[in-house]
Amino acid sequence: MNPGRFKQWEAARQCKREQKGRNMAFLPITNKEMLERGWDAPDFVLVTGDAYVDHPTFGTAIISRLLEHYGYRVAILSQPDWRTDRDFQRFGKPKLAFLVNAGNIDSMVAHYTVARNRRKTDAYSPGNRPGLRPDRAVTVYSRKCKAIYPDVPVIIGGLEASLRRFAHYDYWEDKIHPSVLVDSGADLISYGMGEKQALEIAQRLLEGVPVSSITDVRGTCYLVPTHEYRPGPAVECPSYEQVCADKRAYALSCRKQQDEQDAVRGKRVIQRHGNQILVQNPPMMPLSQKELDEIYELPYERTYHPCYESMGGVPAIQEVEFSITHNRGCFGACNFCSIAFHQGRAVTTRSEASVLREAKILTQNPHFKGYIHDIGGPTANFRGPSCKKQEKAGLCPGKKCLAPKACPALQVDHREYLELLRKVRALPGVKKVFIRSGIRFDYLMEDPDDTFFRELVQYHVSGQLKVAPEHCTARVLDCMGKPHIETYLAFQKRFFKLTKEIGKEQYLVPYLMSSHPGSTLKDAVELALFIKRNHLRPEQVQDFYPTPGTISTCMFYTGLDPYTMKEVYVPRSSKEKAMQRALMQYFIPKNKPLVLEALKLAGRTDLIGRGENCLVWGPVPEVPHGKKQEPKYGKRPPKRKSGSRRGAHR
Numbered sequence: 001m002n003p004g005r006f007k008q009w010e011a012a013r014q015c016k017r018e019q020k021g022r023n024m025a026f027l028p029i030t031n032k033e034m035l036e037r038g039w040d041a042p043d044f045v046l047v048t049g050d051a052y053v054d055h056p057t058f059g060t061a062i063i064s065r066l067l068e069h070y071g072y073r074v075a076i077l078s079q080p081d082w083r084t085d086r087d088f089q090r091f092g093k094p095k096l097a098f099l100v101n102a103g104n105i106d107s108m109v110a111h112y113t114v115a116r117n118r119r120k121t122d123a124y125s126p127g128n129r130p131g132l133r134p135d136r137a138v139t140v141y142s143r144k145c146k147a148i149y150p151d152v153p154v155i156i157g158g159l160e161a162s163l164r165r166f167a168h169y170d171y172w173e174d175k176i177h178p179s180v181l182v183d184s185g186a187d188l189i190s191y192g193m194g195e196k197q198a199l200e201i202a203q204r205l206l207e208g209v210p211v212s213s214i215t216d217v218r219g220t221c222y223l224v225p226t227h228e229y230r231p232g233p234a235v236e237c238p239s240y241e242q243v244c245a246d247k248r249a250y251a252l253s254c255r256k257q258q259d260e261q262d263a264v265r266g267k268r269v270i271q272r273h274g275n276q277i278l279v280q281n282p283p284m285m286p287l288s289q290k291e292l293d294e295i296y297e298l299p300y301e302r303t304y305h306p307c308y309e310s311m312g313g314v315p316a317i318q319e320v321e322f323s324i325t326h327n328r329g330c331f332g333a334c335n336f337c338s339i340a341f342h343q344g345r346a347v348t349t350r351s352e353a354s355v356l357r358e359a360k361i362l363t364q365n366p367h368f369k370g371y372i373h374d375i376g377g378p379t380a381n382f383r384g385p386s387c388k389k390q391e392k393a394g395l396c397p398g399k400k401c402l403a404p405k406a407c408p409a410l411q412v413d414h415r416e417y418l419e420l421l422r423k424v425r426a427l428p429g430v431k432k433v434f435i436r437s438g439i440r441f442d443y444l445m446e447d448p449d450d451t452f453f454r455e456l457v458q459y460h461v462s463g464q465l466k467v468a469p470e471h472c473t474a475r476v477l478d479c480m481g482k483p484h485i486e487t488y489l490a491f492q493k494r495f496f497k498l499t500k501e502i503g504k505e506q507y508l509v510p511y512l513m514s515s516h517p518g519s520t521l522k523d524a525v526e527l528a529l530f531i532k533r534n535h536l537r538p539e540q541v542q543d544f545y546p547t548p549g550t551i552s553t554c555m556f557y558t559g560l561d562p563y564t565m566k567e568v569y570v571p572r573s574s575k576e577k578a579m580q581r582a583l584m585q586y587f588i589p590k591n592k593p594l595v596l597e598a599l600k601l602a603g604r605t606d607l608i609g610r611g612e613n614c615l616v617w618g619p620v621p622e623v624p625h626g627k628k629q630e631p632k633y634g635k636r637p638p639k640r641k642s643g644s645r646r647g648a649h650r
Contacts, residue, residue: 026054026305027064028075031090042075043067044202045094047141048158049110049133050103050124050316051308052078054301057320058104059158063198065298072096072202078305079125079132082140088148096205098145099198100186101158102137104316106547108172111135114543115574116172126304127312135172138164142184153211155201156180157190162342163549165189165221165280166257166271167240169250169557171546176244179271179278181223187211189221193328193343195295196284218263219284223276232268234279235260239272247558248565254554255398255562261341264394286329286348293354296325302365322368323436324358326350326420327377331386331401332440334470335481336516336544336552339378345395347382352420356427363429370430375421376437381444381452383417386410398563402442403483404474412443414452425459434462441467441491442483450494457498461506465495468511471519472530479518479555479568485530492534510536514580515571516544517555521602524580528595528615529607531584541584543577586615 028034029052034042044067048060055061064074075094080087103110103124110122110133121128134140138160145154164180181189188211190197197219204214215222237256238249253271260266261283269280287295302321304314329347333340355375362368374380385391386401387409401407425433435456444453456465469488471477477484492508499506512531514524531538546553555561555568571577579601582594595616599607607615 025299025301026052026076027068028091029078029305029307031092034075034091037073039073041073041092042094043073043096043206044099045075045077045091046099046101047077047080047088047145048101048103049079049107049137049141051126051132051314052076052305053124053303053314053317054305055303055317055320056296056298056300057323057325059101059194060103061300062295062298063099063157063194065300066195066295067198067202069298070199070202080141080144082134082137082144085144085148088144093149094152096202097153097155097211098142098149100138100141100145100154100156100161100184102141102160103133103158106160106163107133107135107137109545109547112172114545121315123316124314126308126314128315129311136160136183138180138186139184142186146185153188153205154184154186155188155190155211156184156186157194157197159338159342161189162191163338163547165191166237166253166269166278167243167273168548169546169553170548171553171556176240176250178240178273179221179223181221181278182273182276187222188214190219191221191280191342192219192284193287194219194284195287195291215279216281217284218281221278221280223273223278226272226275226277229270229277229279234268234270237269237271240274241272247560251554251558251560251562251565254551258341258551258562259397261344262394262397263344263346264390264392265397266394283344286344286346289349289351292328292348292350296350296358297354302361319373322362322365322372323374323376324355324362324372324424325377326355326375326417327379327382330378330382331390331395332379332382332443333400333481335479335555336513336550338547338549341549343378345386345401346390347379347385349383352416352423355420356423359424359427359430363427368429370432372424372430372433374434374436375424376435378437379440379443380435380437381414381417381439383420384411384413400481402440403481404478405483406442406446410443410446412446412448414444414447414449418452418455421455421460432462433460435460436462436466439465439467441469442487445487445491445494453494454498454502457495457504457506458502463505464507464509466509466511467491470511470513471516471523471527473519473523473526476516476518476523479561480513480516480552510534511542512538512584513542513544514584515577517552517559517568517570519571519580520569521576521579521598522604524583525599525602525604525607525615528583528586529613532586532613532615537587538584541581543581583615592616592618 046064067074075091122130125132138156142154161180167178170177200217235256237253243250243253260269263283263285266282271278308314327349329343330339331345333345470480470482472485474484546556556570559570561568579594579598582591583598585591586595596618
């Protein structure tokens, strides 16, 4: 990141000094704004499926501001109309490339529920309006750019492209899709977070290197004709054709891809697609602390573009406007989570000074009311590597740092994070600092020093603390890559003990998931009993959502654990999913028929009736002759006491 390497540095600095007016502080989104800057054409047109929000929690903002910082001219084409050519011709032909992403989240997840129903809102669009981006936005945008400007390089990135870089199972069509590089016609995938790749690719293009010759940048994927491929050290996955025909081949491919997703020890990975070979270079090395500080201290406007004001703004800014990211990566690596395959398992952090500078900026915002909503990241309380050998040898392939039990080599230390929180909450104008992005309670319970736990409870909980045990049975938790429920129960007991000691009324809100691979109806019943015993009333429940690139999605499609190749039970029918979901909300009257049916199928009719452990009141299903008759239907149990909170427990 040496600015001396970039020829346009001084020109960009001069342009910045000459900017006038609020809109000029944003990067140009119209041809008029581009011409007002004195540009004849941009170097890059960044095409995104989100509305333009210039905030460091948006990937579009980070990449565009970083390129601007190093002297490149970047125009933003947000949510273009893909049904015509007009929007894609707005800035003319870019000098270097189109950079394409679908937005902060996968476009299919943005559009569809787990039941494949169309969503009615989109928080990343102005006024929550849905339908402003196409399905599989990366593919649609890339094809459009190539059709209009076939000689201009197209580099795709962001979450959607990153998770689809290999042949992958597509839940929405229930079939295997090839790499998004094949489908989209783009030239390169920049996978992962992308900052270093963006600068390296930009420099090569500026020097006149053809995009077809950019084949050695870490954190990128490219296609090469089979007859032109030069064999070398690489891990070969089963081909696209093989994974389409054989689920065991798909599971093996998934395992190899996951195991090489490590910047220290990861190797080049290849996968054949017909007469082409997809080549994934090893992951890009994580940003250093100095580089991460630089990224988050670029001159963001920290809000959406003013053009959206009359449309109702962009709702997604509300959760992050007064939040601070202090880390990246997650060595927790839950099997259903895409973070490990996208950001990586290695944790990198910003310096204390950088976080404090950002906190001071937040206090100067006229909308700031004294509350910093979060100082977190993928996992808020990770502030260093998982163990000493990680930085030299990488993270262990095929193993979890925290599940089913914490690794003996795990380093647990909250002191640095605690000191950071103390300094931020001591800043003038700051009333409260909350932690909302999630605490790994299993990591916290491994810390012999409970100082952080005490201060977390005393200062950083906004009434409710969200945690993620996800399930309660060991079999399902093993499939999820989560610790067993005993760890959560110990955490829960300690949390309420500390809460009582400081004289506060605070609650835990545990995230729970239904229908994950491994979860039978009997497991779902056990989860319902766990909910009842802990006096939970979840208002919403989350069905497992099979998104590309995760180990759990591999289990869902193949019915196999890719690391053991043993069969895994998968709830597939909509009826069984509905029953598992209804069991988690057994207390809702409309769910009663499904709960009764589920209990009968699970052989748990003992939970129907008026007993203390019963889930529902209703007619007892018939039982075979000679078996014990269940309690008869009785009158309803008393209503919950007033003042209780739905979705939380004490």
